[in-house]
Amino acid sequence: MRAGNTAGDNVFIGLTTALLVMIGILVLYPLVYVLSASFSSPEALMAARVTLWPVEVTLDGYRAVFSTNRILMGYSYTLLYMAVGTVIGVVMNLVAAYPLSRPDFKGRNAIMALFAFTMFFSGGMIPGYLLIRDLRIMNTMWALTLPGAVNVWNIIVIRTFYQTNISIELLEAAQIDGCGNRYFFIRCVLPLSGAIIAVMGLFTAVGYWNSYMSALLYLNDSSRYPLQLVLREILIQNTQSTVNSFLADAAEQDRRVKMEFLLKYGIIVVSSAPVLTLYPLAQRHFVKGVMIGSLKG
Amino acid sequence: MRMVTRAATPAARRNAALLSAKKELVKNWDLYLFMLVPICFVVVFNYGPMYGAQIAFKKFMISKGILGSPWVGLTNFQRFFKTYTSLNAVRNTIIISLYSLAAGFPIPILLALALSHSPFPRFKKIIQMITYAPYFISVVVMCGMIIQFLKPRTGVVNILLGLIGVESVNFMAEPTWFTSIYVWTGVWQGMGWGSIIYLAALSGVSPELHESAVIDGASILQRMRHIDLPGIAPVISIQLILSAGGMLNVGFEKVYLLQNSINVNYSEVIQSLVYKIGLKSSGTPDFSYATAVGLMTSAANLVILLTTNTVLKKMNQQTLI
Numbered sequence: 001m002r003a004g005n006t007a008g009d010n011v012f013i014g015l016t017t018a019l020l021v022m023i024g025i026l027v028l029y030p031l032v033y034v035l036s037a038s039f040s041s042p043e044a045l046m047a048a049r050v051t052l053w054p055v056e057v058t059l060d061g062y063r064a065v066f067s068t069n070r071i072l073m074g075y076s077y078t079l080l081y082m083a084v085g086t087v088i089g090v091v092m093n094l095v096a097a098y099p100l101s102r103p104d105f106k107g108r109n110a111i112m113a114l115f116a117f118t119m120f121f122s123g124g125m126i127p128g129y130l131l132i133r134d135l136r137i138m139n140t141m142w143a144l145t146l147p148g149a150v151n152v153w154n155i156i157v158i159r160t161f162y163q164t165n166i167s168i169e170l171l172e173a174a175q176i177d178g179c180g181n182r183y184f185f186i187r188c189v190l191p192l193s194g195a196i197i198a199v200m201g202l203f204t205a206v207g208y209w210n211s212y213m214s215a216l217l218y219l220n221d222s223s224r225y226p227l228q229l230v231l232r233e234i235l236i237q238n239t240q241s242t243v244n245s246f247l248a249d250a251a252e253q254d255r256r257v258k259m260e261f262l263l264k265y266g267i268i269v270v271s272s273a274p275v276l277t278l279y280p281l282a283q284r285h286f287v288k289g290v291m292i293g294s295l296k297g
Numbered sequence: 298m299r300m301v302t303r304a305a306t307p308a309a310r311r312n313a314a315l316l317s318a319k320k321e322l323v324k325n326w327d328l329y330l331f332m333l334v335p336i337c338f339v340v341v342f343n344y345g346p347m348y349g350a351q352i353a354f355k356k357f358m359i360s361k362g363i364l365g366s367p368w369v370g371l372t373n374f375q376r377f378f379k380t381y382t383s384l385n386a387v388r389n390t391i392i393i394s395l396y397s398l399a400a401g402f403p404i405p406i407l408l409a410l411a412l413s414h415s416p417f418p419r420f421k422k423i424i425q426m427i428t429y430a431p432y433f434i435s436v437v438v439m440c441g442m443i444i445q446f447l448k449p450r451t452g453v454v455n456i457l458l459g460l461i462g463v464e465s466v467n468f469m470a471e472p473t474w475f476t477s478i479y480v481w482t483g484v485w486q487g488m489g490w491g492s493i494i495y496l497a498a499l500s501g502v503s504p505e506l507h508e509s510a511v512i513d514g515a516s517i518l519q520r521m522r523h524i525d526l527p528g529i530a531p532v533i534s535i536q537l538i539l540s541a542g543g544m545l546n547v548g549f550e551k552v553y554l555l556q557n558s559i560n561v562n563y564s565e566v567i568q569s570l571v572y573k574i575g576l577k578s579s580g581t582p583d584f585s586y587a588t589a590v591g592l593m594t595s596a597a598n599l600v601i602l603l604t605t606n607t608v609l610k611k612m613n614q615q616t617l618i
Contacts, residue, residue, distance in 0.1 A: 008518075013517070020415065045451060102325075121598075123592075127350045150343075182327045212436065291497040
């Protein structure tokens, strides 16, 4: 205990610790449950016998998940959209943020105002849809990756990072050596941007990983659906043709209903495990991103 | 001599300013080149739809395009205020967003306060890692989990309720449950992540203040109240403005996924209505009406944001504008 804590403080700390433990359990339990359920037998699930640990351990659920390539196809399209979108987004926001961080860049307030206004006002879903249609990029990956490429919030975060991390002295020294803006950006600014590129890349990538709305709006060809839309068909809409494609083996109706329940837990695990297991490794970067963002709201 | 210089000043100054501006332009021409593509993107993808939003005041016909369609004035807006479904959507939107704000706004602050005073660093780290995790679950999976968990009899919530002797409830088929399900699952998913920003702000509160307060015999609770809260007030204020500004956009993605034919009376929000009228309708989609509804939402959001900003400014808090 910290010196100077009163008896009342110790009680208080005891209470908040108990509360934090409870919150931890409340958050963790559903995650553990999904994992356990995905390894349990469909019969145990339907008989409501799974409460914490797997019952009658089986891999049937995972066999069903990988019995067709729908999930893998979804994964590969998501990775494609994610990779393209993240690269475009990060490059775009870096080159936009650097000039805006320079005090000697004339007109930066006007440009910033032009950008910032879009954070608080938008034309809306339908005009956005009509625009994508008129640009003739409907049903292509550009419809998913280009409209959100310039992210004003990220630009503000990167700009703040540059303002605090790239000193004027460095620029002046470079300019005395006859180094122009382009070379300064490529040779000096970019090498110092590792941390912010990591942060922005992670945020953008997770954003693409999770999003389904723009794909729902702009893709009509279900063979190009990203993972989240495939998941939607199975988990939310219960589209029978899709569900059945996973359960071709389970012939009789009764077995099928049970397997469907198990399949969903398996699918939840398979689709969330990569991000959930990787995020603790990158937690430091995510937290840093939120913190730089909070410096200048 | 002095007189002459002074007389020449305005013109000379203007010239000098123009010259220096020109010099800046020439010197930094490549910085403008940097900005070119991002500016084009913003103009096309953000301001483009704003231009297209004029169809809210028109009777949009695909064959005639945005410019060629005839003006109809405020007809589309009037229609909105005359239909039951849209007024009901406004009502649901306000209820859901106020409920979300009331539950989802203070909890991350309290969590951050509790964590920051925890004397066990390892325990603190573990709780942080656990509570951040749900943020990385996608909306679709989250809603899939909610639906699985709330199934009557076989869902884990009902299994646990059964253990303490409560009858199984078919939550998703009871429309009145919708709002609470939406809000509390949102708290579950977002509280840890939301607390990061407050933890960062709390780490910026000067430790000397705490030390001298301890010497004066202040309890932890008193220090939270009189040192921590005032210390993070600017961040709280900014966060409040930002969440107020997005109020009418209530997590449409999640609402849409949790919506079913039974709860639609409670779950239809403005954005889901726009989607249905504009893009999902079985007949001819009414682009103009849907755009009008969307435009009103955007405008109302802006007004709410500015109002919150003004109120907080009057209260001498840190504000956005």
